[in-house]
Amino acid sequence: MISISELIELRHTLHREPELSGNEEQTAKTLVQFLKRQHPDLLMTAIGGHGIIAVYRGEIPGRTVLLRCDMDALPIHETIKISHSSTTGGVSHKCGHDGHMAILAGVSAELADTRPARGTVILLFQPAEETGQGAARIISRMEYHPDFCYALHNLPGFPAGRVITRDGPFAGASRGIIVTLTGKSSHAAQPLEGISPAPAVASLISYFNRVSIQAEGIMATLVHASIGKIAFGTSPGNATVMVTLRAPTAETMDDLSKRIEQQIKRTAGKENLQHTISWTEEFPATINATLPNSIIRSTAEQLGYKTTILENPFPWSEDFGHFTEKYPGALFGLGAGVDSPPLHSPDYDFPDRLIPIGIAMFKGIIERSLEQ
Ligand SMILES: [Zn+2]
Numbered sequence: 001m002i003s004i005s006e007l008i009e010l011r012h013t014l015h016r017e018p019e020l021s022g023n024e025e026q027t028a029k030t031l032v033q034f035l036k037r038q039h040p041d042l043l044m045t046a047i048g049g050h051g052i053i054a055v056y057r058g059e060i061p062g063r064t065v066l067l068r069c070d071m072d073a074l075p076i077h078e079t080i081k082i083s084h085s086s087t088t089g090g091v092s093h094k095c096g097h098d099g100h101m102a103i104l105a106g107v108s109a110e111l112a113d114t115r116p117a118r119g120t121v122i123l124l125f126q127p128a129e130e131t132g133q134g135a136a137r138i139i140s141r142m143e144y145h146p147d148f149c150y151a152l153h154n155l156p157g158f159p160a161g162r163v164i165t166r167d168g169p170f171a172g173a174s175r176g177i178i179v180t181l182t183g184k185s186s187h188a189a190q191p192l193e194g195i196s197p198a199p200a201v202a203s204l205i206s207y208f209n210r211v212s213i214q215a216e217g218i219m220a221t222l223v224h225a226s227i228g229k230i231a232f233g234t235s236p237g238n239a240t241v242m243v244t245l246r247a248p249t250a251e252t253m254d255d256l257s258k259r260i261e262q263q264i265k266r267t268a269g270k271e272n273l274q275h276t277i278s279w280t281e282e283f284p285a286t287i288n289a290t291l292p293n294s295i296i297r298s299t300a301e302q303l304g305y306k307t308t309i310l311e312n313p314f315p316w317s318e319d320f321g322h323f324t325e326k327y328p329g330a331l332f333g334l335g336a337g338v339d340s341p342p343l344h345s346p347d348y349d350f351p352d353r354l355i356p357i358g359i360a361m362f363k364g365i366i367e368r369s370l371e372q
């Protein structure tokens with residue numbers, strides 16, 4: 001039997017050794033060390049990078065439930081002094097994935113004590129969530145076809161321990177665009193001899209603002225732009241613009257993508273510029289299926305946890321959307337406190353008191369899902 005203080009210690013160890021998306025080597029080592037002691041029926045490593053799968057089987061065959069947590073940290077320098085501060089400058093767990101891992105590790109300890117009566121439980125520790133690459137990579141290699149899949153995310157801004165759910169879209173879709181524009185550089189004294197991409201960049205930036213409807217979760221947010229070189233004698237000949245698109249559903253994302261693409265083509269054409277468009281960091285919308293979502297809600301009710309049903313999906317994305325696109329599943333939020341700093345801020349730290357709540361939720365969800 002594992003105590004909560006051991007799981008808190010595990011979370012702190014993971015917090016001290018944060019690793020960026022795709023580089024979760026030490027994180028995986030720490031987890032494997034812990035998981036081996038929980039005697040899963042099967043322990044697989046190096047899944048889609050540094051991913052880990054631990055499988056627990058019941059005596060009677062039945063349904064398969066997958067629970068997923070994410071492993072990666074962020075390129076953010078930690079600004080708070082805590083007992084378990086990040087030991088890697090410029091990298092820290094600011095999305096609370098260290099807490100998600102500790103919760104799933106706690107579930108493995110529960111399953112080590114009491115195997116499911118029937119069916120199979122798959123615990124998936126997934127790398128590279130923040131870049132949107134991990135889930136897709138794992139799904140393409142996975143031998144299992146879960147009947148249900150679940151994940152949770154800690155959510156600052158909600159009361160600690162609150163269970164946050166929504167039927168249908170829970171988190172929006174997002175994708176990045178990299179636009180290059182090529183004209184012709186010229187002497188800064190003779191700008192008309194060249195073709196500067198500057199007017200096109202200005203016009204695109206203003207279009208991105210016009211096309212965004214914050215209230216509907218439709219956004220084109222400029223993340224980076226560069227024009228020419230730092231050379232005072234030269235009028236620029238090329239530019240790069242990077243934008244993140246967000247929309248609540250696949251349809252609205254398609255529509256937004258098409259409009260943006262057309263506008264880029266039109267603007268480049270008008271200004272006599274060559275252009276390229278490439279897409280990156282694609283996250284589908286996370287769509288909660290009705291049955292797994294009702295299982296989450298009834299588990300919370302039975303445990304006596306308060307719930308909040310969201311009116312609108314979150315504007316941010318989760319690469320768990322790759323799972324809900326393929327298997328019936330649902331993502332739920334776990335409130336991290338109303339006064340907590342937001343996710344991805346340098347002073348955020350996952351609240352340890354959520355660990356037993358997350359474990360209890362997952363345990364109830366497993367039982368209910370395997371009864372189906
Ligand atoms: Zn994040």
Ligand SMILES: [Zn+2]
Nearest residue numbers: 095096097153
């Ligand atoms: Zn996250």
